[in-house]
Amino acid sequence: MNKKALRALLRERxxxxxxxxxxxTRPTGQGRRAxxxxxxxxxQLLHRTLGTYHRLESGNYPNPPTSLLRDIALLFDLNEQEWTSLCRFSLHxxxxxxxxxxxxxxxxxxWQEAVDGIEHISYVTDASWDLLTHNSAFAELFPDSKVPTNTMRWMLLDPSARDTLMDWSTAWVPWIIPQLRAAIIARPEDETLARIERDIACVxxxxxxxxxxGxxxxxxxxxxxxxxxxxxxxxxxxxxAQPMTAPGSRMFIILFRPGADRPGPTPPMLRAHRDNHRNRARTG
Known part of the structure; x- marks a missing residue:
């Protein structure tokens, strides 16, 4: 538990x-004025035993239940980034x-302007894989530029996808299905994902x-x-990648290289060059 950061977040909100x-009502005479x-x-508002919230804000509540954290987040009107911080500060x-x-x-x-400015195929889907925005390079990927409204449904259930996604059953499906399963676990009440799951059961x-x-x-x-x-x-x-304010959404950039031959070796991982940082610090 990061007591200092947790206390600051909760007090501020x-x-x-x-x-x-x-x-x-606020006291009109002597009393609390904070x-x-x-x-x-x-x-009282959360219907918890008196002293419960004090334990959390003071950092004396190890491993608080997520149900309590969620109730507090809703009461304090936290956004998704603050909700993530609350869980990280209190539960790591x-x-x-x-x-x-x-x-x-x-x-x-x-994001529309940002995606339009990308040369490569680029698009953004929401947490249900519904298409939010895309550039012209993405539209050109499809016959007659007819883009799918939901990319997960298209990839798994639209027959045309099997022609576009070459080696569909071996190169695509084994990596697509686990993503759908994980999304349904995270969002069990998402009707769009639930419909896709039900339709999959029929194929x-x-x-x-x-x-x-998998x-x-x-x-x-x-x-x-x-x-x-x-x-x-x-x-x-x-x-x-993922837009920071929209958990579960996805931003994709696809570099397409025509030809039957697979591209050369995968580029190495990008890492910060610590020696360069140290050299700059010495000469700065």
Whole structure:
């Protein structure tokens, strides 16, 4: 538990909540004048034993239940990044899932300009794999530039995907299905993901692969065979990231290289050059 950081986060957010907004009144005579809810009032609103919140904010509550942390996050109107910080400060781990079911469904509009400015194939999906934005290079990947509305559904259930995603059953499906399984675990109430899972069960070939499970392998850095609608067969190198304010969303950049031959050796991992940093410090 990071007591100092946890205390600072909770105190700051608690001070922003007017007691009057929850039916409490401020003392008019001598008494507490600090802004925001009192610790006692937090316990009352959360229906917890008196002193529960004080233990957490003071750093004397080891391994608090995530149900308590979630209730506090909702009461304090934390955003997803603050929710992540709350879990890390108190439990030294990321949250078990998003704070709100609506999280991961939208991204700031500036992402459209950012994606349009990328030369390579680029697109962003939300936490349900619904397409949020893409550039023209992504549209050119598909016949008649007809982009899928949900990339997960397209990859697994649209027959046309088997032509675009070359070696579909061996080069793509084993890495796609674990991602879907992990997303459903994190978002059990997501109806879009649930519908995809139900539809998969009706396709024996995919249902069998889905039941087998498999490790969750992030696509970042993968090379896979791909047939481009305009450029023909080739290889796709996948770069993946996540917009910070939308947990579960994904931003992809795909470097496509036409030709039957697989690209050369995978570039080495990028690491900071510590010696260069030290040299700059000596000469700075």
């Amino acid at each position: 608690r001070a922003l909540i007017a007691p009057e907004s929850h039916g409490f 802004p925001g809810l009192s610790q006692h009032q937090v316990d 781990q990321d949250p078990p899932g998003p704070l709100l079911s609506s999280s991961g469904k939208e991204i700031p509009g500036i 024996p070939e995919i249902a069998a692969a889905y039941d087998e499970g 490790a969750v392998v992030h696509p970042d850095g993968h090379e896979r065979p791909l047939r481009h609608a305009l450029k023909g067969p080739g290889w796709a190198s996948i770069c993946a």
